[in-house]
Amino acid sequence: MLETLYAWFIAPFDYAFMNRALVASLALSLAAPPLGVFLVLRGMSLIGDAMSHAILPGVALGFLLAGFSLPAMSLGGMLSGILVALLAGSVSQMTGHREDASMASFFLISLAGGVMLVSLAGSSVDLTHVLFGSILAVDSTALLLIALISSLIIIILAVIFRALVVECLDPLFLRGQGVRGGLVHSIFLGLVVLNLTAGFQTLGTLMAVGLMMLPATTARFWSTRLEGLIMISVLVALVSSSGGLLLSYHLSLPSGPAIILLAGVAYLFSAIFGRHYSLSARRRRRATPLGADMNE
Amino acid sequence: MDCSKHHGGTSLHGRGLSIPATLLLCYSLSVRPSLFRSSSHVPPSPPRRAVPLFADVLIGGASADICTDSPDTSVAGGLLVCGVVALMSRLQLKDLQLARGGRTVLEHIDGTFQDAAITALIGANGAGKSTLIQAIMGTLSPVSGSVECQVPAVRRAWLPQQLALDLSFPMSVEELIMTGTWPSHGAFKGYCGAHYRRGREIMTRLGISHLAHRPLGELSGGQRQRALIGRTLMQEAELLLLDEPFANVDTDTVDVLMEVLRDMARQGATILIVLHDMVHLSKLADDVLILAEGHGRWATPDALLDRYTIGQLSRPPRLPLSFPGTN
Numbered sequence: 001m002l003e004t005l006y007a008w009f010i011a012p013f014d015y016a017f018m019n020r021a022l023v024a025s026l027a028l029s030l031a032a033p034p035l036g037v038f039l040v041l042r043g044m045s046l047i048g049d050a051m052s053h054a055i056l057p058g059v060a061l062g063f064l065l066a067g068f069s070l071p072a073m074s075l076g077g078m079l080s081g082i083l084v085a086l087l088a089g090s091v092s093q094m095t096g097h098r099e100d101a102s103m104a105s106f107f108l109i110s111l112a113g114g115v116m117l118v119s120l121a122g123s124s125v126d127l128t129h130v131l132f133g134s135i136l137a138v139d140s141t142a143l144l145l146i147a148l149i150s151s152l153i154i155i156i157l158a159v160i161f162r163a164l165v166v167e168c169l170d171p172l173f174l175r176g177q178g179v180r181g182g183l184v185h186s187i188f189l190g191l192v193v194l195n196l197t198a199g200f201q202t203l204g205t206l207m208a209v210g211l212m213m214l215p216a217t218t219a220r221f222w223s224t225r226l227e228g229l230i231m232i233s234v235l236v237a238l239v240s241s242s243g244g245l246l247l248s249y250h251l252s253l254p255s256g257p258a259i260i261l262l263a264g265v266a267y268l269f270s271a272i273f274g275r276h277y278s279l280s281a282r283r284r285r286r287a288t289p290l291g292a293d294m295n296e
Numbered sequence: 297m298d299c300s301k302h303h304g305g306t307s308l309h310g311r312g313l314s315i316p317a318t319l320l321l322c323y324s325l326s327v328r329p330s331l332f333r334s335s336s337h338v339p340p341s342p343p344r345r346a347v348p349l350f351a352d353v354l355i356g357g358a359s360a361d362i363c364t365d366s367p368d369t370s371v372a373g374g375l376l377v378c379g380v381v382a383l384m385s386r387l388q389l390k391d392l393q394l395a396r397g398g399r400t401v402l403e404h405i406d407g408t409f410q411d412a413a414i415t416a417l418i419g420a421n422g423a424g425k426s427t428l429i430q431a432i433m434g435t436l437s438p439v440s441g442s443v444e445c446q447v448p449a450v451r452r453a454w455l456p457q458q459l460a461l462d463l464s465f466p467m468s469v470e471e472l473i474m475t476g477t478w479p480s481h482g483a484f485k486g487y488c489g490a491h492y493r494r495g496r497e498i499m500t501r502l503g504i505s506h507l508a509h510r511p512l513g514e515l516s517g518g519q520r521q522r523a524l525i526g527r528t529l530m531q532e533a534e535l536l537l538l539d540e541p542f543a544n545v546d547t548d549t550v551d552v553l554m555e556v557l558r559d560m561a562r563q564g565a566t567i568l569i570v571l572h573d574m575v576h577l578s579k580l581a582d583d584v585l586i587l588a589e590g591h592g593r594w595a596t597p598d599a600l601l602d603r604y605t606i607g608q609l610s611r612p613p614r615l616p617l618s619f620p621g622t623n
Contacts, residue, residue, distance in 0.1 A: 041465055163483045166475050169465045169512075172435065173527075177450050177478045224511050226466045 012249040021135045021245055024146045024202050025259065028211055029237035031150035032195050034157055036216030037229045038188065042168055045217070046100075048209045050107040051189075052196050054084035056114025056205050059130055059197075064121045068129075070142045074149075074197045077205070081193035084110050085186075114205075133204030135245070135255040142201050149198035153191050160187055165226065203256040210260035211237055218267045221274025221281075236266050386411055387432065387535060387566050391441035394427050400439070401427045405592040407585060414557060414567040416577045416597065419587035425570045428587065429454070429537045432568070445535065447566070450479035453533035455524050457540050463512040469523045470495055470508040476530025498526045503552055518549035525553055529560070536560065538569040542576055554580055574601070 012018050039048055058080025059073045066072035084106050092102040118130055138146070157164075163184045166174045171181040192212075199208025215233035222232050244259030251258075272279045385408045392405040401424040409415050417425050430436040432443050433454050445452070473495045474487055481487065499505040502522040512520060521541055528536055536557070542550050557580065561567050571577050577584065581597045 160483070162475075165465075165467065166478070169463070169467060169472070169475075170461055172433070172454060172456070173475070173478075175435070176433070176452050176454065177482075179483065224466050224513075225468075229466060 008250070009246065012246060017136050017138070018245065018249060020138045020140070020143050021202070021255065022242060024138045024143050025135060025211075025241035025245060026238060027147045027150040028195075028199050028202065028208075029215075029241045030234060031153040032199065032208075032212040033215040033219070033233035033237045034230045035153070035188075035192055035195055036212040036214075037219065037226070037233050038164060038168070039192070039213065040216045040220060041226075041229075045213060047103070047189075048192060048196070048212050050103050051081055051085065051192050052200075052205050052209045053107040053111035053114070055081040055193060055196050055200065056130070057110045057117060058083075058114075059200060059205060060114045060117035060121070063130065064117060070139075070145060070201055073130075074145060074201070077197040077200060078193055080110065081196065082190060085189050085193065089186075129204075130200070131204050131206050132254070133200060133202050133207055133256045135202040135259075136248075138202055146198045146202065149194055153195055153198075156187065156191055160184055164188055203259065207256040207260050210263060211241065214260065214263035214267050215240070218263070218270045218274075221270035221276055221278045224276055236263060240266060385409060385566075386446040387568075388444040389432075389441070390444060392428075392431065392443060393439040393441050394424065394431050394436065395439045396427060396436075400590065402587065402590055402592065405441070407592065407594060409566055409568060410583055411566050412561055412564045413582035414561050414569060414580050415583045415585055416569055416571045416581035417585050417587065418571055418577070423587040424590070425587055426457070426539055428592075429539055429568070429570070432535075432537060447535040451532060451534040453528035453531055453536050455521075455528070455536075455538045455541055457543070461524075463515070463520060465512065467512050468509045469499065469504060469512065469515070469519075469526075472512060472523055473498060473526040473530050476527040479531060495526075495530060498529045501529075502526050502556065503548075518545040521545055521553065522549060525556060529556070533560070534565050536565055536567045536569075538567070540570050540572065542571070542573065550576065 013022055036048065039045055055077035058076035058078065060076075061080070062069070062073035062076030065076075085103075088103040088106045089099065091097065091106070092099040095102070163174065163179055166177075167179075167181045167184050174181050174184070195212060196205065196208045199211060202208075203211060215236035216229070218236050219229045219233035223229050240262040241259045244262045245255055247253055247262065248255040248258040270278060275281060387409040389405050389407045389409075393403040394401050394405075405428065417428065419425050427436065431438055432445065433452065434443075434445075434449070470492075474491065477487060477491055481491075496505060496508075499508055502525060504519060504522045504526065507515065507519060507523075512523065515523065525541075538557075541553060545553075554576070557567055557569070561582075569580065571581070577597055578601050584595045584597055584600060586593045586595060
């Protein structure tokens with residue numbers, strides 16, 4: 001029995017590549033979900049998706065100039081992500097276009113540009129790598145970079161946490177307190193870009209969003225508290241990334257989609273059986289008696 | 297702000313009064329007891345202004361017109377006390393012109409809001425009340441003229457109309473009230489026990505301590521209004537702008553909020569409140585600014601009440617939506 005368990009859950013990670021992949025995805029699972037929670041709460045769930053397209057041309061350019069070098073590609077992705085976010089923001093400010101419209105336009109342009117650049121430079125195998133990642137090919141440099149970025153995200157998020165929360169709720173109050181809400185918002189978007197650049201190597205530019213959003217949307221069905229949302233989403237991400245790796249090892253599936261699909265299963269399960277807002281919660285007819293929370 | 301200071305129950309205006317110093321300080325010390333020590337006593341019926349303004353004298357005397365054309369008459373008035381009140385006022389409007397989308401909403405708005413008093417802002421829908429409030433908060437810059445506000449931005453509080461805030465964010469009542477510590481704590485400093493105790497005091501006072509851990513999204517209109525007032529108490533707001541705070545709120549809540557606002561005014565806060573109800577106005581306001589047809593006129597609540605209730609007691613008193621005497 002124990003041996004079977006060992007063979008299933010522990011033994012795969014004896015391989016160095018699986019080991020590195022595990023550490024990388026666990027690091028991402030700690031940093032990405034909290035960002036996703038804030039995106040969901042602000043009604044910006046699709047921004048992450050759009051951002052993932054925005055980093056593609058930079059990644060492709062890095063790939064063109066420096067070959068398959070992770071630091072160059074990450075740097076390029078980061079720069080192009082931030083550039084596109086700024087451009088979209090300023091175009092919508094200057095033209096009075098709604099921000100989602102200008103963002104959508106820019107992200108489509110960058111996606112097309114990125115795909116074009118990658119195919120000009122290399123084979124379709126490279127394109128698949130960039131778009132969908134290859135978590136099993138994470139080397140120590142990549143691992144270091146991912147761990148570094150993840151730590152940075154968590155630290156910066158901790159620093160801007162209170163401002164971010166207040167900005168979500170009541171931007172005018174924050175402004176009255178002398179904090180520019182726009183600055184907090186930009187830093188937050190910067191963190192999203194940063195997270196996507198860390199994730200693209202392992203999960204690919206398109207899949208990296210999955211580890212950010214799916215755990216966050218799943219958590220929404222289990223908690224109505226911010227702390228709860230963040231903790232549950234991190235937990236979901238940790239479980240689905242290690243589980244997805246195991247699945248991909250045992251069933252020889254591509255690792256990125258396996259991880260995200262597992263998170264997707266968690267989402268669907270929660271949508272049906274979760275404590276709040278789920279299908280079963282809607283059918284539930286129990287209620288706490290009057291005055292039950294008087295002595296909280 | 298250190299915690300020990302809070303613990304002892306501080307004066308509402310510990311800091312931030314940077315204007316002509318000593319006079320003001322003496323004044324504030326003499327009339328402002330501690331906000332939180334006075335929480336147990338029931339305030340008497342809404343006190344009238346201690347210092348009569350020249351405008352009062354004018355209206356109470358010869359003139360039957362309830363409006364004074366310019367509040368500056370109160371400054372020019374011979375009464376020394378009036379001069380003092382006007383000088384130390386922390387919020388003044390000077391020939392203000394405000395526009396929205398290129399269309400002038402208000403112009404030639406002049407006036408001095410009394411400190412330590414509640415000024416009611418009345419007028420029909422679309423008369424520019426919310427626009428004026430935005431200009432005072434500094435979110436709308438005037439076309440011409442100026443808003444002169446001595447209150448530091450961190451001590452200004454604004455309660456927008458109901459539903460203007462997205463309260464679906466997962467935050468509890470207590471957490472909302474604790475964000476009122478921003479002026480002293482900023483984005484990083486942790487809250488200490490004394491602050492939590494003070495948050496508790498505020499919630500008890502507002503009658504929402506049993507809701508402390510309830511998410512904001514689950515509150516009723518009256519409860520969220522109490523919670524938002526709680527934040528301004530925590531913030532020790534010196535300038536409070538309330539946009540129809542009593543709309544869709546039950547009478548109990550109105551009573552509690554009125555009492556709290558009265559107390560805040562007594563501590564020295566300058567309060568500006570948009571009202572649509574003559575009963576609320578008669579209970580609460582020390583001064584009235586009527587907005588209509590793009591202009592503003594000042595009046596006293598007594599004069600308004602006299603004019604609009606004499607001989608019509610059977611009819612509920614209504615607020616004037618245009619300048620009295622012009623139609």
